[in-house]
Amino acid sequence: MKSYWFLDREGGTCHALPHDQRILADRIKQLEGDKTAETPDWEYAVKCGFAKNRGEYLDLLHATAMALTAERIDEVSKVDHPELILMVKMLDEIDIVINLLSERSVEWYRALNPEFSRKSEMPRGRKLRDLMRDGSDEALGEILDEIEQLTKRRSTLSGKVAAKAAEHLPNCSALAGGLVAARLAAEAGGIRALALMPGSAIQVLGAKNALFCHLSTASPSPKHGLIYQYRGVHGSRKEKRGKVARVLAAKLAIAARIDYYRGEPDPVFITIAKEAILNAGRIQ
Numbered sequence: 001m002k003s004y005w006f007l008d009r010e011g012g013t014c015h016a017l018p019h020d021q022r023i024l025a026d027r028i029k030q031l032e033g034d035k036t037a038e039t040p041d042w043e044y045a046v047k048c049g050f051a052k053n054r055g056e057y058l059d060l061l062h063a064t065a066m067a068l069t070a071e072r073i074d075e076v077s078k079v080d081h082p083e084l085i086l087m088v089k090m091l092d093e094i095d096i097v098i099n100l101l102s103e104r105s106v107e108w109y110r111a112l113n114p115e116f117s118r119k120s121e122m123p124r125g126r127k128l129r130d131l132m133r134d135g136s137d138e139a140l141g142e143i144l145d146e147i148e149q150l151t152k153r154r155s156t157l158s159g160k161v162a163a164k165a166a167e168h169l170p171n172c173s174a175l176a177g178g179l180v181a182a183r184l185a186a187e188a189g190g191i192r193a194l195a196l197m198p199g200s201a202i203q204v205l206g207a208k209n210a211l212f213c214h215l216s217t218a219s220p221s222p223k224h225g226l227i228y229q230y231r232g233v234h235g236s237r238k239e240k241r242g243k244v245a246r247v248l249a250a251k252l253a254i255a256a257r258i259d260y261y262r263g264e265p266d267p268v269f270i271t272i273a274k275e276a277i278l279n280a281g282r283i284q
Helices: 021-034 042-047 054-080 082-112 126-133 138-168 170-176 178-188 191-195 199-203 208-216 238-261 267-280
Strands: 007-010 013-016
Touching: 021 054, 042 054, 082 126, 082 138, 082 178, 126 138, 138 170, 138 178, 170 178, 170 238, 170 267, 178 191, 178 238, 191 238, 199 238, 238 267
Parallel strands: none
Antiparallel strands: 007 013
16 A cells, blocks of 8 residues: 555555545555655646646645644744743742842832931841831832732742743752753743753853853853852852852753753652762862
8 A cells, every 4th residue: 555645556446545634644654654655746646536637636745744834833933932941931920020020119218207228227128128118208118018919919929930841850959959050041031042052151151241251352251151050069168159050051051951851850860960069069
């Protein structure tokens, strides 16, 4: 039996498929997997009654190819988990809003209380908002309440981002934490893009400005980007941070590939990688 994307031929009998894009697309995928497809021939398609002429054959082929392309794009999109990326972007936007509102609230409070000097040492976050409630009018107090609520929602979303990253990036999350793993994927443009990056690129991912200055001036090259947020990097001695960042980035490059292509944690790899990262930060 000879098989084409549009029909089967057994003996002298042709069995043409219906003009349904999904059926034809599934047939192409089946033949790709079996590697049994015959070379397409529009004249043979006309002869067997699949198409009336070459024009109709090409129209059906084009429509089927477009349907198959759309289906594969959708499959890739699902594998790349765009929801995680959008959650990270939302988290970043909330951070921007909280910081901006907090800055404006301090300026407003200073207008109400001129003795609140810019030079005075001020607490941050919730302690600062609690401090400003004393001496604030009703309107500013309501804004401070809204900032407090937004901060709580930010904390909740942060936990959900970490949980989803642990689900879709289990190996990266095990090495650098869910939030860092999610931010790296978002900065790279997706899990697939992160999986294709070498360790050297992951190491400086998120350090665009510093990297640009290094390339355009004589400033030192950046030693780390987003991975600085990992406690093993920012908590290391200053002279060790570059080495820790380099080892972590190299292990994350492998972890991202495992996450993308296998989608499950690799306990043996995680144990070995963690030990290598730990050793990089030790004082010799």
